[in-house]
Amino acid sequence: MAASDSTRSDKMVALEVFRYRPEEGEEPFFQRYEVPYVDDWVVLDALNHIKNEIDGTLTYRWSCRMGVCGSCGMMVNGDPKLTCAAFVRDYYPATIRVEPLNYFPVIRDLVINMDDFLDKLTEVKAWLVPKEEKPVSEGEYLQTPAELAKYKQFSMCINCMLCYSACPVYGQHPDFIGPAAIALAQRYNMDSRDDATDERGEAIFSHEGIWECTFVGECSQVCPKNVDPAGAIQQAKVTATKDWYRSVLVPWGKKKAKTT
Amino acid sequence: MTTEGTKSKEYIRPMPSNWWLKRRSYFLFMVRELTCVFVGGYALFLLVLASRLGDAVGFVALLKNPLVVVLQLIALPMVLYHTVTWLNLTPKVLVVWRGETRVSPILIAGVHYLAWLAVSVVVLWIVLM
Amino acid sequence: MAKSNEPIWWSLFSAGGVVAAFFFPVTILITACGLSFGWISGEDLHKLLQHPLSRLYLLILISMPLFHWAHRFRYVAMDLGLKSLSSVLPFVCYGTAIAGSGMAVFYLVWL
Numbered sequence: 001m002a003a004s005d006s007t008r009s010d011k012m013v014a015l016e017v018f019r020y021r022p023e024e025g026e027e028p029f030f031q032r033y034e035v036p037y038v039d040d041w042v043v044l045d046a047l048n049h050i051k052n053e054i055d056g057t058l059t060y061r062w063s064c065r066m067g068v069c070g071s072c073g074m075m076v077n078g079d080p081k082l083t084c085a086a087f088v089r090d091y092y093p094a095t096i097r098v099e100p101l102n103y104f105p106v107i108r109d110l111v112i113n114m115d116d117f118l119d120k121l122t123e124v125k126a127w128l129v130p131k132e133e134k135p136v137s138e139g140e141y142l143q144t145p146a147e148l149a150k151y152k153q154f155s156m157c158i159n160c161m162l163c164y165s166a167c168p169v170y171g172q173h174p175d176f177i178g179p180a181a182i183a184l185a186q187r188y189n190m191d192s193r194d195d196a197t198d199e200r201g202e203a204i205f206s207h208e209g210i211w212e213c214t215f216v217g218e219c220s221q222v223c224p225k226n227v228d229p230a231g232a233i234q235q236a237k238v239t240a241t242k243d244w245y246r247s248v249l250v251p252w253g254k255k256k257a258k259t260t
Numbered sequence: 261m262t263t264e265g266t267k268s269k270e271y272i273r274p275m276p277s278n279w280w281l282k283r284r285s286y287f288l289f290m291v292r293e294l295t296c297v298f299v300g301g302y303a304l305f306l307l308v309l310a311s312r313l314g315d316a317v318g319f320v321a322l323l324k325n326p327l328v329v330v331l332q333l334i335a336l337p338m339v340l341y342h343t344v345t346w347l348n349l350t351p352k353v354l355v356v357w358r359g360e361t362r363v364s365p366i367l368i369a370g371v372h373y374l375a376w377l378a379v380s381v382v383v384l385w386i387v388l389m
Numbered sequence: 390m391a392k393s394n395e396p397i398w399w400s401l402f403s404a405g406g407v408v409a410a411f412f413f414p415v416t417i418l419i420t421a422c423g424l425s426f427g428w429i430s431g432e433d434l435h436k437l438l439q440h441p442l443s444r445l446y447l448l449i450l451i452s453m454p455l456f457h458w459a460h461r462f463r464y465v466a467m468d469l470g471l472k473s474l475s476s477v478l479p480f481v482c483y484g485t486a487i488a489g490s491g492m493a494v495f496y497l498v499w500l
Binding site for chain 1: 391392393394395396397399400464465467468
Binding site: 277280290293294296297299300302303304305306307309310311313314316319320323324329332333335336339340342343346347375376379380383384387388 | 413422437
């Protein structure tokens with residue numbers, strides 16, 4: 001990851017990084033580092049420089065460094081960002097403040113506990129439940145391009161949790177299922193091969209599900225993959241409402257919840 | 261570390277009660293939500309007007325009251341903000357597919373804006389004619 | 390977690406939001422400025438509102454937006470820190486909307 005000499009200069013940029021070392025003390029603190037300013041670096045490059053050259057104790061998550069794995073989410077100057085997609089030149093010469101993702105417990109330095117999110121993915125059954133189980137020998141499940149289009153946007157989620165860090169409802173009510181989990185539930189609900197909308201409804205058409213959402217919309221603003229979880233949630237509200245009226249006005253109809 | 265079987269203490273950052281002042285988008289959200297107070301207030305005002313349908317003098321007196329006029333002039337921009345934010349969000353709720361593509365959100369919102377203008381003109385025309 | 394009965398309140402909130410969005414600006418314009426600017430006389434407006442369709446218009450513009458206020462206010466009050474009232478807020482808010490709608494029916498339909 002060493003930059004070529006043509007992009008290095010004598011310029012430096014400062015990072016103020018949130019540190020939390022539970023074995024050393026109860027309170028977190030900020031540590032200031034000066035790294036070279038390289039105009040094609042992202043904040044992740046700066047963090048890697050710190051860890052490799054200055055302070056090996058700095059702890060953080062990262063992987064693909066190209067915006068597809070969802071590992072490197074952190075707060076950069078108060079905004080939830082993938083640090084591999086946040087360019088240092090957009091902040092330079094101001095100091096860059098790096099903190100762990102909002103609204104999650106901090107395990108150490110910039111690493112947060114994401115168990116809550118992972119539990120919610122299980123709760124909403126974020127996987128395909130086919131209408132009919134077919135053995136491979138019977139061939140593929142067929143789907144038209146129009147059927148694919150209906151859920152494709154929601155399938156782009158990389159589980160980076162930036163949306164949870166942007167959502168003030170999640171910040172105040174950690175039992176809120178949250179934007180990504182609901183968007184992923186909708187991804188499967190709207191998949192023509194899937195048949196578990198009714199089952200997922202128990203999780204998402206509940207008080208802790210879509211009905212906690214007050215459509216702040218910040219989740220969709222920060223999503224790096226344009227999943228638009230806010231849109232997914234509003235569509236789910238419409239579906240849940242149609243389903244509710246159907247069950248109240250036509251209670252003898254045994255149809256399961258349909259995703260319209 | 262893991263062999264010891266003890267979990268280190270996690271740090272929970274408290275959410276401040278003035279969280280909505282910390283970010284421009286949160287603040288605009290709160291303004292949008294608080295327009296409901298003006299919506300509810302004007303609805304109650306209409307209720308008072310309705311209660312005076314049998315009393316022409318009291319009805320006109322209420323409408324001519326300067327304080328009542330001023331309160332409505334304060335409510336008007338708030339209600340307009342409700343209208344604009346509401347119409348702008350219609351594409352998120354009204355999703356229309358034509359084959360593999362979604363009807364443009366701008367078109368969806370645009371149709372709603374035109375309907376709003378049309379309805380307003382019709383109401384004005386009915387009252388003033 | 391079970392499926393919630395929230396849809397009834399959310400659909401009333403949505404209906405109220407639509408009614409307020411489409412009809413309130415022009416109606417406020419009329420009631421705030423109509424008499425002061427001489428667009429219409431107080432007596433003429435009073436007569437216009439006696440008509441059954443006007444009464445229906447007023448009924449919708451009172452009832453639906455009250456439910457819009459109720460649902461939104463119930464949530465925003467908690468966002469602003471009134472979490473201690475979370476169990477009583479729904480009753481106060483929806484109760485007010487129901488009472489206001491009832492009074493509107495009384496004045497506009499019954500009388």
